[in-house]
Amino acid sequence: MNPFEDVAARAICAFHDEAIAGGAPGRDAGDAWRHIAENHRNNRLLWDEEDQARRTDVADAAIAANKRAIDGCNQRRNDAIERIDEALLARLAGVAPAADAWHNSETAGAMIDRLSILSLKIHHMRLQTMRDDASAEHIASCKERLARLSLQRDDLARCLDTLLARAAEGRAFWRVYRQFKMYNDPTLNPYLYRSAPSGSEP
Secondary structure: OOOOHHHOHHHHHHHHHHHHOOOOOOOOOOOHHHHHHHHHHHHHHHHHHHHHHOOOOOOHHHHHHHHHHHHHHHHHHHHHHHHHHHHHHHOOOOOOOOOOOEEOOOOHHHHHHHHHHHHHHHHHHHHHHOOOOOOHHHHHHHHHHHHHHHHHHHHHHHHHHHHHHHHHOOOEEOOOOOOOOHHHOOOOOHHHHOOOOOOOOO
């Protein structure tokens, strides 16, 4: 039995697209899907905050608020990647990798995160091809980019399916790698712990 049948790349890409379109496809909240949804939600929030952070017609305080929101979303996005990996690896508890199993340097969770980002790029690039206030050159350029993005997603989806299939057979494996975002940790970021009052815990 394939332990990853429900997380085939096709299903993940469809979920990403449906969520961007405003749908709320139901998934098992107790397994990897909950974290796939959380990762994608934060990528969508990040996209909007990143766009807003490039504004030049608002006060600096508004941009600072965007930057802080970006920081929080990015931390939650990375946390979700690690939880995706933990949930998927738990399904392999009874599988021992072969001595010559392929060690994939990129985790399955990181690949799913990249699929999420590609779905956002595809969506927003497609919107650019539909603008009636842009030049023909702009539209043509965006159509070419859209085709490249679609190919990238197809290729990455195939790679994810291959990794999961081989991992289920013991022919490949990956490990959970912690991001250790030091700038978010008040005990590791010198600009935070040095500014703490003397004698206080950061």
